[in-house]
Amino acid sequence: MVTASTAAAPVLEGASGARAAATPAAAVDPRKPVDIALNVNGRDHQLAFDVRTSLLDLLRERLGLTGAKKGCDHGQCGACTVLLDGRRVLACLTPAVAAQGREITTIESLANDGALHPMQQAFIDHDAFQCGYCTPGQILSAIACVSEGHANSDADIREYMSGNLCRCAAYPNIVDAVKQARSAMKAASTD
Numbered sequence: 001m002v003t004a005s006t007a008a009a010p011v012l013e014g015a016s017g018a019r020a021a022a023t024p025a026a027a028v029d030p031r032k033p034v035d036i037a038l039n040v041n042g043r044d045h046q047l048a049f050d051v052r053t054s055l056l057d058l059l060r061e062r063l064g065l066t067g068a069k070k071g072c073d074h075g076q077c078g079a080c081t082v083l084l085d086g087r088r089v090l091a092c093l094t095p096a097v098a099a100q101g102r103e104i105t106t107i108e109s110l111a112n113d114g115a116l117h118p119m120q121q122a123f124i125d126h127d128a129f130q131c132g133y134c135t136p137g138q139i140l141s142a143i144a145c146v147s148e149g150h151a152n153s154d155a156d157i158r159e160y161m162s163g164n165l166c167r168c169a170a171y172p173n174i175v176d177a178v179k180q181a182r183s184a185m186k187a188a189s190t191d
């Protein structure tokens with residue numbers, strides 16, 4: 001009679017045979033730094049770091065770019081939003097190694113020779129912040145929202161900005177700011 005144990009035996013033997021033939025892989029210490037090249041705000045960096053490092057920690061603690069904020073560190077508030085190849089990502093949930101070979105954009109690079117990005121100017125014009133903690137993430141998310149074509153109505157803006165929380169509840173002002181910047185960004189792209 002074939003039982004569960006006898007039926008399983010050939011499989012187990014095969015597996016152990018294969019294991020015996022293979023050379024055991026050396027244990028990798030995840031704390032051992034790895035060398036990685038990253039492009040941040042147009043500048044190349046060669047860095048050695050623990051592969052478990054989040055992009056947020058790398059930006060803030062290794063590169064001194066503290067514009068991206070650590071709100072929750074759990075992907076729930078959007079305060080850490082940065083752009084990777086123009087697409088918004090949560091830096092607290094993105095391993096820094098995943099940004100290799102891609103263009104990382106943080107709030108620090110938006111102003112051009114002292115001239116604010118239209119989205120930065122619109123946030124000021126519409127008083128779209130109070131404490132400002134969420135603002136760098138809001139601005140980068142808003143730029144991507146416009147680029148994605150998701151800023152065509154108030155409802156769209158609210159929906160596609162819903163991953164960015166504001167404890168100061170500046171939401172109506174943020175919507176107004178996005179609409180102003182949307183027009184300015186469109187005008188700039190057709191110049």
Ligand code: FES
Pocket residue numbers: 069070071072073074075076077078079080081090091092093
């Ligand atoms: Fe990344 Fe809150 S800190 S989502």
Ligand code: FES
Pocket residue numbers: 128129130131132133134135165166167168169170
């Ligand atoms: Fe204070 Fe948004 S301005 S959390």
